[in-house]
Structure formats: structure tokens, C-alpha cells
Amino acid sequence: MKLQNNIINMGLALLIGASVSSCSDFLEIEPLNDIVLEKFWNEESDVENIVAGCYSALQTQVVVDRMMAWGEFRSDNVVGGTNIQNDASLQNIFKENLNASNAYTSWGEFYDVINRCNTVIYYAPTVAEKDPNFTQSELSATVAEVSALRDLCYFYLIRAFRDVPYTTVPYLDDTQKMDQPAVKFDLVLDSLIMDLEKVQDDALKKYPETKTYYQKGRITQDAIHAMLCEMYLWKQDYTNSVKYANMVIESLTKDYEDRLSRRGGSISSTEQLIDGYPLISDKPTSGNTYGDAFNSIFETGNSRESILELIYMNDDNMLSNAAVSVRYGNSRTFPGFVKPADFIGSDVKDELFAVYLTKYDTRSYENVQAIGSSDYGINKYVSSAYLDVSSSDYKTSYGSRAAEGYCHSNWILYRLTDVMLMKAEALVQMVNSDDTTAIGKQNNDSLLVQAYNIVNTINKRSNCATSNQDIKYDSYSSKNQMANLVMDERQRELMFEGKRWFDLVRRSLRDGNTNYLISAVMRKGSDNASVTQSKLARMDAIFWPYNKDELKVNSSLTQNPAFGSGENNSYSKN
16 A cells, blocks of 8 residues: 555644634644654544544545546546546546556545544554543544544445455554555455444434534444445345444434424425435425525535535635536536536436436436536536426526635535435345245335335425326336336436446446446447447456556555556456
8 A cells, every 4th residue: 555654744733723612623624733743642632633634634635536536437427528638547537448557546545544544543542541531432432433434435445446455553654564465345345344333333423413514524323324334235235234224314314303393383395304204305495496405415515414424614715625626617617527428418408318207307407507508517516506497498597606626515425315225225136036925025015115115205306397296116116127216316316426336336246247337338428339348348347457656566466457467558358
């Protein structure tokens, strides 16, 4: 691993200048001078400061860039946008022309966060011995929090690269051995699950409502349960995936009901539960303008549907979400370096309905903004969107985009509908098509109906038709049809959120082939379709190559066999 060798040089001196008692100062992190290790780990505030540095490191442009690139850019959702010619590595991603020189294969920043977390876990018990104010419960909660952050980083790494170097030991000086072989995907995944299972009860259930940014910007039990839900989905342990999805859904529902109970008074129609779920209605409180859910989730941020997001303070003097500003667009350049695939942008206008089921899906107008008659930009995270349906000719008004380098949109890691759809996916996979007994058929039908109801509820939330239009269950009544419906709904709901490629990879691992992935990717077109299909036909190729610099410094790494020696852009033959 290309890690920095010393804690002092790691940038762990990203500290909070003031007390962490206010709701926002945890995120207001400024770099200080290098610290003397022996004089630092002495009291609880020292630990809290380093934990803040872990979050700060996750917010950097390089990390969010990788979250986007690894989870989205190879999928059917996006293609190259404005000035793409200035980023050769990004161009090659869209061409499926990946090699070890591609800048987006670097992973050092993720291992930096991992090492910070390992360092906190290593030193925090010593601080608890010195500082009587740092109680055992607080120590356990801190270890749970940074363990989950570390596990989150490893989860990104294995989904992108499959097998990766794995350690829970901090690198503190130059004498430590740093070149480690890659550990198999399944072994790392099992370790992450075991770790989260162990610490979940020690994590904070929730932060006080007075600490708004802590509630959604720091690891809680809900965040850990969302991670476990997804990890078990990748492990193909569908019973446990559903178990943790239910824990998240029940928790957010209870939070919603508690807030309404404390507030008292009547509840407006847009505040009602949607089919029993605490989803935000996209319907207007009055009039005919939709967009309440979209703007609450992506423009304002910290919505009641959020579970964990990287928070960027709405302050131009603070760190901005540069990844969104550059990749998706800003007031000067829109589209950004990436834009929606043409078939997605024109889906409703041309009545293709290859993505959205009807013209009444508000997400088709909110996610994507038309530029002229034939070009489109990604609007999600970039600006607000309001859809006026008072006439048959729908009109969408978009808010102003932030100046270049001043985007403060939060980057969402987990939210409620993501977990709901993971539950739906797990339910479908629990169907045993080979069981044709009466009881087996009854159980299978129940699982399919449960999955359908989740998809229908989420789709309904974004339906602006004057009368309710449910998805027709009869069109998706087999296991394969329902599995495809869930995948399609995940694409519609989570578009541009760094999820789609990972969904396609998970589907490929489950299917044992890349047929579904190839059919999806080819929808956006390719200058060399036959070559792209040939490359992606190999399971190894849906993961990323190791960066050439990592191969140089870590002699224990062996390149992904789909990428030859790693020094060129050729694929090994099957």
C-alpha cells in the first residue's frame, strides 16, 4: 500500500480549533502545524480531533471523485461531458480502456483514512487511562465509529478492486513492513461484517437533535446497520440483509413518529407516511409544483430520509464539494466533465421509456436538466428543481448552480430508499423457484409481493399523475422479472449517486456472468462496441486494475489478470 509512513506526516493534524459542543464545529476543521506525537494522545479532545480528521479526509475531492468513478462512471448512466478531452483518464474510463496508468485507480487517500482510523483505535485506550473524563462507554463508541469508517473505506475498495491489502494495524513509523499481498474479496468482506457485528451495539444510537450535522454526518447505529444490510447483500446472505434493512427502516420510522408526537398538532397530507414508510412526499403542499422530496434530500440535505452523508457546510470559507462541482457542473461549466447518457436524457421526451416507466416520474425532470434541444446535464446535487404540472406541457425550473469550486451539496452515502431497495433485492433472491409445493409457492408469492410493494411505494412517491398509477404487478410476477424491476428502480432512484456500477457488479457475481452488465452498459453506446463487449465478458474485467505506482512500491501485489502486466491497456484472453 502506498501509505505515508508516519502519523505526524499523515496529515492527522487536521484538528478542530474550538470545542466540539456546537452543532457545526465538528465539521469546521482547519489544518494546524504538525504535532508532537508524545504530547498529543492525552485527553478526550485529542481523540475527538483525530476522529474529525477522519471525516475531513473522506470529504476531499480525490475521495469523492473515486466514489463517483468507481461506483458510477463505468455504468450506463453517464458519458463524457464538457472538456472531457482535458482528462485522459476519465476519457479512457468511458471507453473501457482501463490500464494501470489510469489516475482513478489510485487508492492512497482511502488507505489514509483507514490508517487514521487504525491509529485512533490503537491510541484511544491509552487516552482513556489518562483522562478520567473519557469514559469506557465513550471509548467504546469512538472505537465503533472509526471501525465503521475504516470498514466503509475497505468496502469501497473491494467493490472496486475485488482483492485488496487489508490490515487493522496502524502504520506509525518507517520500520514497519508496508508491502502486503491482496486479501481475497470474500475474506475481507467477512472481516468487515464481523467487525461491524462486534461494534454495532457500542455505537451511538443517535445524536441530540440540537446537533443537526452530527445526526447525519457521523456514524450511528443506523449507518452501521445500513452498511451491514449492503454487505450481507454482497455476501448473498439475504436473510441477514433483510434483517438489517428492517432495523434501519424501523428506526427511521420511529424517529419520524417521535418528532411528530413531540410537535403535536395536525399533520399535512405531504407529511403522512407513504405506505407506512417515512418518505418525504414530492407532492406540493399546495398548487401544482412538485420537487419537495428532491430538494429536501439533495439541495437542503440532512433530510429525514438520510442515514449517512458527507456534509459540506454552507459557507464559502469552508471546504466545498469540489467533486460535484467539477464532475457534474457549476455556474460556469455545465454539463461538467460527465453528463447523462443520451438515452437517459431523452428518455421521456422521446417517449423511449427505457429507464422511466411513464412521463409522470418526477425524477426524470429532477435528475437531468436539458440544455438546448439535444444535450443534457446532471442536475442532481447541482441545483434545485421544481416541476410545474399545471398544464400538459410540463415546465421544470432549476435553481442557480453554485460558482465553480463553491458547491456545498452533501454527498449521500446511505439513505432510506437505498436500504428499502436493498431489502427488495434480497427478498427476490430468497425466492426458491424450484420449490413447487403449495407452501413453497405461497412463500415465493409472498416474497415477490413484498419486493413489489417496496418498488411500487418508491415509484409512487415520484409520480405526478393526477390519479394514482401503480406499477402493474402482473408484468413482474416471476423471480427474474421482479429482480429486473428492482434493478431498474434502483437505477431510477439512485441515479448519479455512485451506486449503479456496483449494482451491476453485484448482479454479475450473483449471476455468474456479465451478460446483464454488458446489456446495460451497451445502452449508452460505444465507439467500439465489439471490443467493449469482449472486454467486459470476462469477470475479472468488471473490477479495476491496480495502479502502476502501487505495483512498484508493493512487490506483493499481483495485477488483476484481465489487465495483462498492468503496464499497457490490453486484456489477457480468457
